[in-house]
Amino acid sequence: MQKRIKLLKNQKGMTLVELLAVLVILGIIAAIAVPMIGNVINNSKERAVLSDAASIIAAAQLAYANDEADQDNIDTTLTYKYDTLNKYVDGITLADGDEVVRDANNNWKVKYSKLTALKTNSKYSGKFDGDYMTSSNLNSLLKKD
Numbered sequence: 001m002q003k004r005i006k007l008l009k010n011q012k013g014m015t016l017v018e019l020l021a022v023l024v025i026l027g028i029i030a031a032i033a034v035p036m037i038g039n040v041i042n043n044s045k046e047r048a049v050l051s052d053a054a055s056i057i058a059a060a061q062l063a064y065a066n067d068e069a070d071q072d073n074i075d076t077t078l079t080y081k082y083d084t085l086n087k088y089v090d091g092i093t094l095a096d097g098d099e100v101v102r103d104a105n106n107n108w109k110v111k112y113s114k115l116t117a118l119k120t121n122s123k124y125s126g127k128f129d130g131d132y133m134t135s136s137n138l139n140s141l142l143k144k145d
Helices: 002-010 016-063 080-090 114-118 135-143
Strands: 078-080 101-102 108-111 132-134
Touching: 016 078, 016 080, 016 108, 016 114, 016 135, 080 101, 080 135, 108 114, 108 135, 132 135
Parallel strands: none
Antiparallel strands: 078 101, 101 108, 108 132
């Protein structure tokens, strides 16, 4: 019985100072980790928009293969608008003004409402041609890590 009482008296818990030290360390780790996680989430959203824009260009190229241009100008510029593109994309919500243009030099450019929201970001501002982004610029952005 004496041994048991002695064992109970020897058990020690954590002091208030130790608990506060642990809380301070956890607070520092949280202050560092939360902004990093926010950046990862934001970057993944931006890459998803870029990927959607590349898929829209691929849909226009498929429409081109099926000879479904919405507008054929004299200088062989082809335009693919919402109605045509919507048949070829799945899982991407297109707006009325979204379109893909193929110019006479076979350069593809996309105008995508979600993509133009990235225009204000300095990382992407030099990649736009007016309201459009070319397929080569899109591909170069998607290849970056």
